[in-house]
Amino acid sequence: MRADPLLELAAELLRANTREGYLAGRRHLFTVPSPHRYRFQWHWDSCFHAIVWAEIDVERAKEELRSLVARQTPAGLLPHIVYWDPRLVHRWQAPYLESSGLDWVIPGRKPRASAQMQPPVAAQALEAVVAGCANDRFLHELLPPIARHYRYLASARDPDRDGLVSIISQFESGLDFSPLYDREPGEVDPSPSRLRARARSAQALNKLCNHDPRLVFRVNPAHWEDVLVNSVYVDGLATLARLAARIGDAQLERWADTRARASLDALLDRCYDESSGLFFTLAGRREKRLAVRTIVSLIPLVVEALPPEVAGRLVEHLTDPSRFWARYPVPSVALDEPSFVPVAELRGHRCIWRGPCSLNTNWLLCRGLRRHGYHEPADALAERSRELVERGGFNEFYNPLTGEPVGARDFGWATLAAVL
Numbered sequence: 001m002r003a004d005p006l007l008e009l010a011a012e013l014l015r016a017n018t019r020e021g022y023l024a025g026r027r028h029l030f031t032v033p034s035p036h037r038y039r040f041q042w043h044w045d046s047c048f049h050a051i052v053w054a055e056i057d058v059e060r061a062k063e064e065l066r067s068l069v070a071r072q073t074p075a076g077l078l079p080h081i082v083y084w085d086p087r088l089v090h091r092w093q094a095p096y097l098e099s100s101g102l103d104w105v106i107p108g109r110k111p112r113a114s115a116q117m118q119p120p121v122a123a124q125a126l127e128a129v130v131a132g133c134a135n136d137r138f139l140h141e142l143l144p145p146i147a148r149h150y151r152y153l154a155s156a157r158d159p160d161r162d163g164l165v166s167i168i169s170q171f172e173s174g175l176d177f178s179p180l181y182d183r184e185p186g187e188v189d190p191s192p193s194r195l196r197a198r199a200r201s202a203q204a205l206n207k208l209c210n211h212d213p214r215l216v217f218r219v220n221p222a223h224w225e226d227v228l229v230n231s232v233y234v235d236g237l238a239t240l241a242r243l244a245a246r247i248g249d250a251q252l253e254r255w256a257d258t259r260a261r262a263s264l265d266a267l268l269d270r271c272y273d274e275s276s277g278l279f280f281t282l283a284g285r286r287e288k289r290l291a292v293r294t295i296v297s298l299i300p301l302v303v304e305a306l307p308p309e310v311a312g313r314l315v316e317h318l319t320d321p322s323r324f325w326a327r328y329p330v331p332s333v334a335l336d337e338p339s340f341v342p343v344a345e346l347r348g349h350r351c352i353w354r355g356p357c358s359l360n361t362n363w364l365l366c367r368g369l370r371r372h373g374y375h376e377p378a379d380a381l382a383e384r385s386r387e388l389v390e391r392g393g394f395n396e397f398y399n400p401l402t403g404e405p406v407g408a409r410d411f412g413w414a415t416l417a418a419v420l
């Protein structure tokens with residue numbers, strides 16, 4: 001492990017957040033996002049944990065990814081959440097848990113995994129882990145299940161076959177209560193109980209459909225072609241193509257490469273707004289563009305094949321102090337957006353992703369800045385992210401105006417600050 005006091009603290013936290021679970025007699029290790037609040041295994045958290053683990057202990061990083069794929073569904077989905085310890089699942093959580101409908105109808109049956117997805121970062125995590133492996137054995141083991149997840153998203157989650165993956169719940173976006181998902185996107189000071197009720201009723205409808213995407217797309221108008229999800233998907237496909245080439249899997253390489261190009265074309269075609277120089281998520285069957293300026297609009301920067309002039313416009317927004325370049329970048333909602341709030345609460349109730357910054361999105365943007373040759377803002381972003389953690393500890397979010405920690409403490413993916 002590289003000598004860095006921050007990386008040592010990161011290792012300490014990830015070790016403390018490590019838990020075990022059993023499946024078919026096999027012991028699995030995973031990292032909980034925060035022992036105080038999130039006690040299961042979350043998909044993209046685990047991918048980010050694996051990226052940091054890879055710098056600390058590559059064998060442990062491999063275990064993180066093995067547990068991530070252990071509960072893959074027969075269709076290929078890698079679930080949003082794996083409930084390794086069902087005793088921690090309480091009935092009152094039912095409206096929030098995205099288990100299949102039956103799990104809550106059959107008495108005594110508890111869900112083992114969510115039936116939904118989260119932003120797919122597994123290919124990027126796999127690439128980070130195999131970079132530290134002496135041979136390709138682990139790549140041969142993990143590439144097939146991870147590739148299957150990307151294929152599943154292409155076949156089950158793109159009902160209009162336009163190349164863009166659709167999410168069927170705001171929780172699948174990874175940015176739960178972003179103002180994008182308000183009844184009128186970008187509401188100012190909405191009531192948190194109304195926001196929750198709305199999310200809950202969409203979840204209830206999904207459960208009634210047993211999370212069958214074909215049914216959900218027909219009966220539930222609450223679905224989105226989300227810019228963050230699709231950007232990390234395109235980046236993931238390009239990564240898959242590289243990994244497939246490394247082990248000579250020409251068929252997977254061709255598929256991933258073709259799909260990456262089609263999805264990027266669709267992002268540019270349908271989500272890019274030339275006049276503002278930003279990307280916007282599309283809502284519902286009518287594909288209404290949600291012109292609220294959130295961090296989601298900048299994430300396409302992570303795509304290596306993004307045309308340089310488009311990347312340049314995103315960097316202008318990112319580095320603008322009146323919009324995204326806060327004292328502590330990068331806020332999850334633009335500073336000049338009326339719905340922006342710097343804390344993780346609304347009217348005293350927890351309501352996340354409406355302004356505070358998070359280190360996983362900083363990681364994505366740093367990756368994008370470096371890929372497009374913007375090393376100076378990338379270094380500045382890395383430095384400020386480290387500062388946040390050095391001052392306030394590993395936290396779920398930070399106030400972008402003051403740097404104060406907000407949300408859950410001892411938070412796993414904040415360790416990314418040590419590897420930016």
Ligand code: GLC
Binds near residue numbers: 042043174175352
């Ligand atoms: C919240 C976040 C989500 C994250 C989860 C666990 O629900 O919105 O992105 O994966 O917490 O940390």
